[in-house]
Amino acid sequence: MARLPKEMLWTEWLFGYFPINRKNLWHQMLARFCLLVLLWISGLLAHAADGLMTTYVSELNVSLSIFGTFFMVLFGSYYVQRTLGDIIRNFRPMLQLDDTQFQKFSERLGRYSYSFLPCLFIAVGFGAVAGGASLFQQALTEGFSLHVVWNLSVSLFGWLLGATAIWMLGSIWIIIFLISRQPLNVKLSPETITRFRELSMFALWFSLFYFLGVSIGNITFLARTPALSLIEIVVSPYLFFTAIGMVGVLLPFYNIHNALFRLKKQELSKVSEESEQLMQQLDEILKKQPARQMGGQIDAVVAQTTAITARLLVLQVKEKRVKAAQEWPIDVGFVSKLIGLGLIPILGRIVAEIFTRYF
Numbered sequence: 001m002a003r004l005p006k007e008m009l010w011t012e013w014l015f016g017y018f019p020i021n022r023k024n025l026w027h028q029m030l031a032r033f034c035l036l037v038l039l040w041i042s043g044l045l046a047h048a049a050d051g052l053m054t055t056y057v058s059e060l061n062v063s064l065s066i067f068g069t070f071f072m073v074l075f076g077s078y079y080v081q082r083t084l085g086d087i088i089r090n091f092r093p094m095l096q097l098d099d100t101q102f103q104k105f106s107e108r109l110g111r112y113s114y115s116f117l118p119c120l121f122i123a124v125g126f127g128a129v130a131g132g133a134s135l136f137q138q139a140l141t142e143g144f145s146l147h148v149v150w151n152l153s154v155s156l157f158g159w160l161l162g163a164t165a166i167w168m169l170g171s172i173w174i175i176i177f178l179i180s181r182q183p184l185n186v187k188l189s190p191e192t193i194t195r196f197r198e199l200s201m202f203a204l205w206f207s208l209f210y211f212l213g214v215s216i217g218n219i220t221f222l223a224r225t226p227a228l229s230l231i232e233i234v235v236s237p238y239l240f241f242t243a244i245g246m247v248g249v250l251l252p253f254y255n256i257h258n259a260l261f262r263l264k265k266q267e268l269s270k271v272s273e274e275s276e277q278l279m280q281q282l283d284e285i286l287k288k289q290p291a292r293q294m295g296g297q298i299d300a301v302v303a304q305t306t307a308i309t310a311r312l313l314v315l316q317v318k319e320k321r322v323k324a325a326q327e328w329p330i331d332v333g334f335v336s337k338l339i340g341l342g343l344i345p346i347l348g349r350i351v352a353e354i355f356t357r358y359f
Helices: 010-015 025-049 053-058 060-090 099-113 117-129 132-142 146-180 197-224 230-234 238-288 295-324 332-342 344-358
Strands: none
Touching: 010 025, 010 060, 010 146, 025 053, 025 060, 025 146, 060 099, 060 146, 060 197, 099 146, 117 146, 146 197, 146 238, 197 238, 197 332, 197 344, 238 295, 238 332, 238 344, 332 344
C-alpha cells in the first residue's frame, strides 16, 4: 500500500512543537485554546501598559475573533490534517494507478494541500482589502507602542488564519478535481451516493467549521458597523465568503458528477454499438437463410439467432442498469444541509443585531 506524504499544514507544524498527543482530540483542542488565551492575555498586558486596559476588555469583537474565528480555523486545520489522508486513500480503489504511481500522485496532492505559499498570498490579499496599509500608517503616525504593535501582529495572524481557511477549502477542491481527471476504475451503481458518503460527510463537517467562522467574523464586523436595514444585514461583506464556501463545497462533487456522466455516456455508447452490430448480424443470418434447409443447417441457424437474441436481451438489461445508475455523488438532502449551514452567517448577524438593539 502506497504511503501518503508526511507534510502538514503550517498550523499543525506549529502545534507539533507542543508536548501533546497529536492523535488526542482533547489535547489538541486544549493546546489551541491555551494558545489563544495567551494571545488574549498578551493583548491585555499590551493595552494595560499603554493605559487602555478598559478599552481592550470592552471590545467584544477582539474576544470574538480570538476565541471564535481563530479557534474555528485552528480546529478546522486539525480536522483536515487528520482526515485528508483518509479521503485520498478512499479514492485509491477508484484509480487505475499502481502503487508507485499512486504514491507520486498522493505526494503531489500533499504539496498542494499543505503548501504555505498560497496561504501567504491570500493573506496579503486580505490585508490589502481589510486596510492593512492604514494599520501600518497608524503605527507610523502614533508610534510603535505596545498596543499598536499587538494590534498589527494579531491582524497579520488573523489574515493568515483566514487565508488558511480559504486555502483548505480550495485545496480540497483541487484534490478532488485532480482525482476526477485521473484514469478512473469506477463502476456505475445505484449506490453511488453511499460510496461517496464519507466524502460528503467530510465536506459537511468542514462546512460547519467554515460557516461558523464566517458567522463570528460577521458578528465582529457588526461591532464596528451596525446595519441600518435588512438588506445590509443579508448583503454584508461576509456574504462573499459564504458564497465562496458554497461554491467551493459543491464544485468538487460537480467534477465527480462530470466523471460519472462521461463514464455513463461511454457505457451507453458501447451498449448501443454492440446492439447495432448484433442486429446487423441477425439481419444477415435471416436474409441468407434459404427457403428450405436440412435439419443440421436449421439447427445451426437457430443456435446463432438464439445466441444473438440472448446477447441482445443481456444488453437491454445492462442498458437499463446503466441508465438507472446514479451520476451524482450527493443528493437533495446534502444540498439542503449545505444551504442550511450557509444561512448560519446571515442568521447569526440577525440575532446579533436584535441583541444589540433591544438588550
